[in-house]
Amino acid sequence: MSACQSCGACCANFRVDFSIYELDTEGGQVPSGLTVEVNGNTCRMRGTDHVPIRCAALTGQLGTRVGCGIYEWRPSPCREFDEGSDACDRARARHGLPPVAGLQVG
Ligand code: SF4
Ligand code: SF4
Numbered sequence: 001m002s003a004c005q006s007c008g009a010c011c012a013n014f015r016v017d018f019s020i021y022e023l024d025t026e027g028g029q030v031p032s033g034l035t036v037e038v039n040g041n042t043c044r045m046r047g048t049d050h051v052p053i054r055c056a057a058l059t060g061q062l063g064t065r066v067g068c069g070i071y072e073w074r075p076s077p078c079r080e081f082d083e084g085s086d087a088c089d090r091a092r093a094r095h096g097l098p099p100v101a102g103l104q105v106g
Contacts, residue, residue, distance in 0.1 A: 005065065005067070006064060007062075007066065008060065008066030009063070009092045009095040010081055011054070012055065012062055013053055013095070015044060016045035016055060016075065017077070018042070018043065019042065019076075023035065024073070029073040030073055034069075034070065063095055063096070089101075
């Protein structure tokens with residue numbers, strides 16, 4: 001099982017900005033109702049610029065069991081975010097979770 005399923009820290013730590021052309025209304029796949037406009041070219045996952053940060057698409061309880069409500073249609077920054085990367089470890093640390101590399105696999 002991926003550490004992500006019991007984490008969600010990155011979805012509650014960073015602004016998630018991407019091109020408006022990823023929106024379903026612009027020929028892409030990301031549900032536009034879960035986003036806010038930043039400027040003419042860029043939009044953002046709703047909730048990722050709030051305090052505390054939490055993406056509107058994140059379901060479940062952070063650090064216990066989570067899911068992305070739009071997993072198949074999530075924007076490129078989410079697709080490109082690497083489990084076990086430095087950014088992942090930073091996000092986890094901010095939510096009191098140990099680095100992925102320190103977890104027992106199995
Ligand atoms: S912070 Fe890392 S382990 Fe947690 S959900 Fe994001 S990619 Fe997965
Ligand atoms: S769209 Fe999904 S993967 Fe991306 S930040 Fe939101 S909950 Fe996380």
